Amino acid sequence: MQQKYIAPEFQVSAFHCPYCNTFAHHWWSAIMLQNGQSVPNGGVSRCPRCNQFAYWHETKLIYPFVSLAPLPPADMPDDVKEDYVEARNIVQMSPRGAAALLRLCVQKLMPKLGEKGENINDDIASLVRKGLPVKIQKALDAVRVIGNNAVHPGEMDLRDDPGTANTLFGLVNLIVQDRITQPKEIELMYSALPQCSQDAIKKRDGT
Secondary structure, eight states: OOOOOOOOOTTOSEEEOTTTOOEEEOEEEOOBOTTSOBOTTEEEEEOTTTOOEEEEETTEEEESOOOOSOOOOTTSOHHHHHHHHHHHHHTTTOHHHHHHHHHHHHHHHGGGGTSOSSOHHHHHHHHHHTTOOHHHHHHHHHHHHHHHHTTSTTTOOOTTOHHHHHHHHHHHHHHHIIIIIHHHHHHHHHHTSOHHHHHHHHHHHTO
16 A cells, blocks of 8 residues: 655654655754854754755745655546646645645546536535545545635635645545546456456346
């Protein structure tokens, strides 16, 4: 089972390294100036696996400049992936913008799941009536609500909270994995069965 991606975060002890992408417990130290003073709200983290240093200021990763969000799965539709990658590229600079783009990803996913794609809330309700698993419904609603509220003043302020935005990427990937990848893999496995076995199953089920 693939390990859950833990995005690098300021002063957190363990996360996936922005250099080698290995999950490890990082060592932290202060950024020291030539006058012997430390940089306020800054720090240096070092990965024990690759021995590389990452530099942080105002709780944000400033070097290396890499996206901390997980990559999209291979089965993500291309038009959805385009917005997902854009969100991934901007999440450190604009968590609010990334959250809004991920909400758009969910809206674009709806027609792929047999829904209209016009109103996300209505589409989720329709999927629930069709037997959508509770965990996927919650993931869809989390991306929908956070992505929507992020761009409305007073609703939710993600400007200093890239961690929440990064979590949304994992939820979108979970949705794709459950609704697209798993059914595809099951269908491929079933279609590989001998025809006589498939016929026997259809006869058993009266289909």
